[in-house]
Amino acid sequence: xxxxxxxxxxxxxxxxxxxxxxxxxxxxxxxxxxxxxxxxxxxxxxxxxxxxxxxxxxxxxxxxxxxxxxxxxxxxxxxxxxxxxxxxxxxxxxxxxxxxxxxxxxxxxxxxxxxxxxxxxxxxxxxxxxxxxxxxxxxxxxxxxxxxxxxxxxxxxxxxxxxxxxxxxxxxxxxxxxxxxxxxxxxxxxxxxxxxxxxxxxxxxxxxxxxxxxxxxxxxxxxxxxxxxxxxxxxxxxxxxxxxxxxxxxxxxxxxxxxxxxxxxxxxxxxxxxxxxxxxxxxxxxxxxxxxxxxxxxxxxxxxxxxxxxxxxxxxxxxxxxxxxxxxxxxxxxxxxxxxxxxxxxxxxxxxxxxxxxxxxxxxxxxxxxxxxxxxxxxxxxxxxxxxxxxxxxxxxxxxxxxxxxxxxxxxxxxxxxxxxxxxxxxxxxxxxxxxxxxxxxxxxxxxxxxxxxxx
Amino acid sequence: xxxxxxxxxxxxxxxxxxxxxxxxxxxxxxxxxxxxxxxxxxxxxxxxxxxxxxxxxxxxxxxxxxxxxxxxxxxxxxxxxxxxxxxxxxxxxxxxxxxxxxxxxxxxxxxxxxxxxxxxxxxxxxxxxxxxxxxxxxxxxxxxxxxxxxxxxxxxxxxxxxxxxxxxxxxxxxxxxxxxxxxxxxxxxxxxxxxxxxxxxxxxxxxxxxxxxxxxxxxxxxxxxxxxxxxxxxxxxxxxxxxxxxxxxxxxxxxxxxxxxxxxxxxxxxxxxxxxxxxxxxxxxxxxxxxxxxxxxxxxxxxxxxxxxxxxxxxxxxxxxxxxxxxxxxxxxxxxxxxxxxxxxxxxxxxxxxxxxxxxxxxxxxxxxxxxxxxxxxxxxxxxxxxxxxxxxxxxxxxxxxxxxxxxxxxxxxxxxxxxxxxxxxxxxxxxxxxxxxxxxxxxxxxxxxxxxxxx
Numbered sequence: 038x039x040x041x042x043x044x045x046x047x048x049x050x051x052x053x054x055x056x057x058x059x060x061x062x063x064x065x066x067x068x069x070x071x072x073x074x075x076x077x078x079x080x081x082x083x084x085x086x087x088x089x090x091x092x093x094x095x096x097x098x099x100x101x102x103x104x105x106x107x108x109x110x111x112x113x114x115x116x117x118x119x120x121x122x123x124x125x126x127x128x129x130x131x132x133x134x135x136x137x138x139x140x141x142x143x144x145x146x147x148x149x150x151x152x153x154x155x156x157x158x159x160x161x162x163x164x165x166x167x168x169x170x171x172x173x174x175x176x177x178x179x180x181x182x183x184x185x186x187x188x189x190x191x192x193x194x195x196x197x198x199x200x201x202x203x204x205x206x207x208x209x210x211x212x213x214x215x216x217x218x219x220x221x222x223x224x225x226x227x228x229x230x231x232x233x234x235x236x237x238x239x240x241x242x243x244x245x246x247x248x249x250x251x252x253x254x255x256x257x258x259x260x261x262x263x264x265x266x267x268x269x270x271x272x273x274x275x276x277x278x279x280x281x282x283x284x285x286x287x288x289x290x291x292x293x294x295x296x297x298x299x300x301x302x303x304x305x306x307x308x309x310x311x312x313x314x315x316x317x318x319x320x321x322x323x324x325x326x327x328x329x330x331x332x333x334x335x336x337x338x339x340x341x342x343x344x345x346x347x348x349x350x351x352x353x354x355x356x357x358x359x360x361x362x363x364x365x366x367x368x369x370x371x372x373x374x375x376x377x378x379x380x381x382x383x384x385x386x387x388x389x390x391x392x393x394x395x396x397x398x399x400x401x402x403x404x405x406x407x408x409x410x411x412x413x414x415x416x417x418x419x420x421x422x423x424x425x426x427x428x429x430x431x432x433x434x435x436x437x438x439x440x441x442x443x444x445x446x447x448x449x450x451x452x453x454x455x456x457x458x459x460x461x462x463x464x465x466x467x468x469x470x471x472x473x474x475x476x477x478x479x480x481x482x483x484x485x486x487x488x489x490x491x492x493x
Numbered sequence: 494x495x496x497x498x499x500x501x502x503x504x505x506x507x508x509x510x511x512x513x514x515x516x517x518x519x520x521x522x523x524x525x526x527x528x529x530x531x532x533x534x535x536x537x538x539x540x541x542x543x544x545x546x547x548x549x550x551x552x553x554x555x556x557x558x559x560x561x562x563x564x565x566x567x568x569x570x571x572x573x574x575x576x577x578x579x580x581x582x583x584x585x586x587x588x589x590x591x592x593x594x595x596x597x598x599x600x601x602x603x604x605x606x607x608x609x610x611x612x613x614x615x616x617x618x619x620x621x622x623x624x625x626x627x628x629x630x631x632x633x634x635x636x637x638x639x640x641x642x643x644x645x646x647x648x649x650x651x652x653x654x655x656x657x658x659x660x661x662x663x664x665x666x667x668x669x670x671x672x673x674x675x676x677x678x679x680x681x682x683x684x685x686x687x688x689x690x691x692x693x694x695x696x697x698x699x700x701x702x703x704x705x706x707x708x709x710x711x712x713x714x715x716x717x718x719x720x721x722x723x724x725x726x727x728x729x730x731x732x733x734x735x736x737x738x739x740x741x742x743x744x745x746x747x748x749x750x751x752x753x754x755x756x757x758x759x760x761x762x763x764x765x766x767x768x769x770x771x772x773x774x775x776x777x778x779x780x781x782x783x784x785x786x787x788x789x790x791x792x793x794x795x796x797x798x799x800x801x802x803x804x805x806x807x808x809x810x811x812x813x814x815x816x817x818x819x820x821x822x823x824x825x826x827x828x829x830x831x832x833x834x835x836x837x838x839x840x841x842x843x844x845x846x847x848x849x850x851x852x853x854x855x856x857x858x859x860x861x862x863x864x865x866x867x868x869x870x871x872x873x874x875x876x877x878x879x880x881x882x883x884x885x886x887x888x889x890x891x892x893x894x895x896x897x898x899x900x901x902x903x904x905x906x907x908x909x910x911x912x913x914x915x916x917x918x919x920x921x922x923x924x925x926x927x928x929x930x931x932x933x934x935x936x937x938x939x940x941x942x943x944x945x946x947x948x949x
Contacts (some may be wrong), residue, residue, distance in 0.1 A: 091648075139733070139838060226687055227653060280776060323782055383593060454683065472663060475935035
């Protein structure tokens with residue numbers, strides 16, 4: 038163990054049996070979904086804000102790295118303790134403290150699972166919009182740390198648009214509250230949004246006041262196939278330019294469709310140049326008009342087939358292609374590289390054409406799908422051996438350069454972590470990075486919080 | 494003149510004839526709508542980003558205060574140069590650089606007027622949601638500086654929810670870009686939202702990339718009168734708890750109604766315990782169901798009359814009470830104190846009852862109206878003489894304490910400026926204020942940007 042015995046004694050005093058230094062525990066908290074590993078020296082399981090204040094102070098006193106962890110479902114290595122030190126797993130700090138439908142808010146501890154919160158909100162007729170595909174097992178604290186979103190963001194926004202206030206402990210060891218209990222506020226600097234997406238490098242979040250949205254009564258699902266990706270991308274732009282904003286507008290490219298089709302031949306997955314899944318939601322009375330509005334926008338040059346699900350069974354059938362994607366890719370390349378670049382919607386055709394060129398030049402299998410309404414594409418590189426893996430990494434660097442040239446940015450919802458940190462200077466000017474470093478220093482003067490992440 | 498002659502020479506070199514040091518010009522830029530005055534030593538009119546970089550560097554070199562100014566319509570004194578120095582008026586940096594309907598964004602310079610932007614967007618079928626009542630003559634830069642909103646925020650959010658990225662110059666003199674051209678982003682710290690609402694104390698905004706929203710085709714207007722404010726407040730909570738979010742939900746109290754009624758006896762303004770103006774928007778096909786949903790929610794204990802406008806003339810008649818409010822108040826008390834506190838929607842009845850108690854105890858005429866769907870009330874104290882003005886100020890301090898006790902905050906959309914600065918420690922913990930000061934220091938190490946504002 039490389040951390041000071043005095044720190045371990047202090048942590049034992051704060052956490053009692055909720056401190057683990059045995060090797061099996063350390064191994065269990067050494068990784069995240071990036072599949073990178075680095076052993077922490079100790080793991081603690083806070084359950085109270087005061088413990089987190091004591092924890093940060095103790096780590097600061099000993100200049101020891103401290104990494105906050107939700108459930109480790111992030112894909113960028115943001116919760117891997119690459120410099121050792123202490124991992125604070127918030128999994129036991131998981132109470133829903135308040136659900137307040139009249140004020141459209143919920144107060145939760147960071148360890149509450151996204152799916153558990155949604156289930157608790159449902160009887161009140163509300164939901165919290167962020168819906169990463171890991172929702173059943175990812176935590177709200179992790180969602181906030183990464184600004185994680187999902188398909189619904191196209192209509193309802195990301196955590197930054199759906200969080201009213203936070204309680205947290207800065208790297209100085211000081212606990213503080215920021216934000217409001219109200220849907221509007223102009224009382225000083227917006228520290229709430231600053232912490233969201235900061236990947237635990239500024240402060241550890243101990244409580245969040247979330248903005249709730251009334252649950253739409255019904256959803257209608259449409260599936261549109263297109264001759265090629267360009268015509269699908271143009272349909273996305275048309276759909277986003279009319280007043281009925283869909284609650285999901287998902288894109289799947291030709292390669293991904295073919296993979297899904299071969300993986301689940303019985304599912305009736307269409308083969309096409311590209312596919313869009315479109316959902317609209319609202320009161321039953323308004324849905325026919327909404328379906329008509331998005332259908333009108335979807336129609337145009339290159340549309341092959343537009344189907345509207347008439348019932349739950351048909352809806353499920355239409356989603357089959359999307360559901361088969363992940364298992365199909367995993368079968369081919371267990372070691373896939375999963376990127377989540379984002380460009381303005383009108384640049385999707387250029388991005389997709391560019392990805393195709395890069396895949397050919399580097400001889401890498403690439404499938405592309407994702408949240409087209411936000412211009413947020415998951416670009417999955419599927420190396421089938423070590424040599425292809427090396428080529429994939431070279432391809433990745435050019436992909437990021439392409440995205441930035443198209444006025445896009447490195448990440449829409451996965452964050453930076455370790456994986457994209459070297460590419461930050463591509464996306465951000467030196468002056469912007471300098472200000473981010475100055476903000477980091479203001480919150481965490483000794484650099485103990487999640488060192489080696491996000492900022493290059 | 495108290496600024497260094499060398500600085501004036503440098504400014505003349507940067508700005509040429511767009512530098513003014515004559516007394517009439519200085520007087521013209523000495524005030525804002527708070528009716529406070531303080532003479533600047535010089536006024537400059539930037540038209541280019543590079544000028545603003547040179548300006549900040551020059552002011553920093555001479556440790557001279559620099560105050561950014563939109564059109565001075567803010568009510569808190571945020572743009573009054575209380576320590577003298579240089580005022581930078583952005584009124585001539587007012588080009589709309591790009592309107593991009595496919596990507597739902599517009600790029601504008603800070604001096605563009607809110608109303609001019611809306612007019613330019615209309616032919617494209619889009620709008621930018623923030624709509625302060627000063628929209629025809631207030632600037633986008635000022636809207637961003639104050640996080641100014643308006644009635645539509647209840648459905649469409651404030652500038653923080655409707656801005657994608659910024660270009661700015663920090664107090665260090667360094668220009669930088671932050672944010673994205675996309676509706677999603679998880680690439681580093683959210684400096685965009687940090688600058689919004691910072692009242693020019695961190696950086697001077699030179700360009701903004703705004704998120705556009707498709708313009709709803711039609712609007713329907715409803716007016717509901719209630720026996721008392723409590724039943725109106727409960728109706729607000731019911732309306733906000735169902736899925737159809739109105740695009741305006743405005744409240745007017747009994748005293749304000751009476752004033753408006755007496756001021757415009759011909760306008761048919763109803764006398765009631767409270768009045769709600771409700772608007773819903775959307776495609777024509779969806780509006781009847783939307784009107785029905787909010788009507789159902791508005792009905793309940795204490796409702797006296799619910800009217801739905803059938804045409805434009807009736808809509809105008811229903812809004813008569815709201816329109817008559819400002820002139821009515823100005824007639825009584827030209828020196829009104831206009832506050833914009835905000836509480837969770839469910840605490841509106843308690844806030845309104847508390848305001849009534851405070852008005853009685855301090856013997857001050859108080860009228861209350863505002864954006865009830867956000868819990869954001871404009872509390873107007875109308876002192877009719879100097880003694881009442883003194884009592885009004887005592888009343889104000891207790892009002893803020895009440896608001897904070899109800900989990901609310903000092904400002905929903907006007908900001909802090911000079912007027913509410915002494916009350917910041919009521920609303921924010923010392924640790925939160927300490928972090929805000931550290932952030933200020935990171936952006937503006939010499940404290941030259943808008944000194945004496947926002948942070949106590």
